[in-house]
Amino acid sequence: MMHVKEIMNTDVTTILPSTLVREAAQIMRDQDIGFLLIADDNTLVGTVTDRDIVTRGVSQVNDLSEISVDEVMTVKVLACHEENTIEEVAVLMNDEQIQRMPVFNDENTLVGVVSIGDMAQHLNSVQVGQALKGIKEGVHTTH
Numbered sequence: 001m002m003h004v005k006e007i008m009n010t011d012v013t014t015i016l017p018s019t020l021v022r023e024a025a026q027i028m029r030d031q032d033i034g035f036l037l038i039a040d041d042n043t044l045v046g047t048v049t050d051r052d053i054v055t056r057g058v059s060q061v062n063d064l065s066e067i068s069v070d071e072v073m074t075v076k077v078l079a080c081h082e083e084n085t086i087e088e089v090a091v092l093m094n095d096e097q098i099q100r101m102p103v104f105n106d107e108n109t110l111v112g113v114v115s116i117g118d119m120a121q122h123l124n125s126v127q128v129g130q131a132l133k134g135i136k137e138g139v140h141t142t143h
Helices: 021-031 050-058 086-096 116-120 125-137
Strands: 035-040 043-049 100-104 110-115
Touching (some): 021 050, 035 110, 043 100, 110 116
Antiparallel strands (some): 035 043, 100 110
């Protein structure tokens, strides 16, 4: 069985809760990513996705220029351990309807991020299909 640590992305970008939504969007654009982790004093306090910016920001606020990410972020952060198998994490992502997950080690240190795309290369097509179906059918609106 393959473990998350074998496939996770270790190049993780974190931002502060006070970061402006505009700045977060620019970071996402510049790094070609759709997900940022939000940390305060080295503690993970939330995540923000490009979808969060659209559904909680653009659609609800006329002027995003002074809105900080703590106003649009998801605070219920589901994470996994680097020793979890990719099958375990795929099931969790399916159940919780999420596409990306922070990864921690035994010292509770953030060591990476794993996505359904990372796992797709290593799971069989049935497992990937089930995970994606669960993610696409649900609407993840935790705030």
